[in-house]
Amino acid sequence: MSSSSDPSIESGGLIPEQRLEPQNTRLINAGIATIHNTxxxxxxxxxxxxxxxxxxxxxxxxxxxxxxLSEGD
Known part of the structure; x- marks a missing residue:
């Protein structure tokens, strides 16, 4: 899948479930930190x-x- 067909997927190819499902909070934090668009x-x-x-x-x-948002300023 490409990000053009599904805006929830970035170039890294992660979907929300992959970012937020891990039991390890460090992985969740990393998934959130790698979000670069609204x-x-x-x-x-x-x-x-x-x-x-x-x-x-x-x-x-x-x-x-x-x-x-602050990065966009």
Missing amino acids: DTLRACVAYENANQQRVQIPCRLENRASEI
Whole structure:
């Protein structure tokens, strides 16, 4: 799949499940840190809200969103 056919997948080829499913929090943190665009971020937020509903992950995603927006300035 290419990122042009599915905006939730970046050039690294990771889908939200792959970024947010690992049991190891370091892998989840790495998955979040490698989000570089708002489309992928939105897909991860939607996935988390629909499937996991953990408190800490949306906070991390929100922090990453702030970083992405500040990088665009």
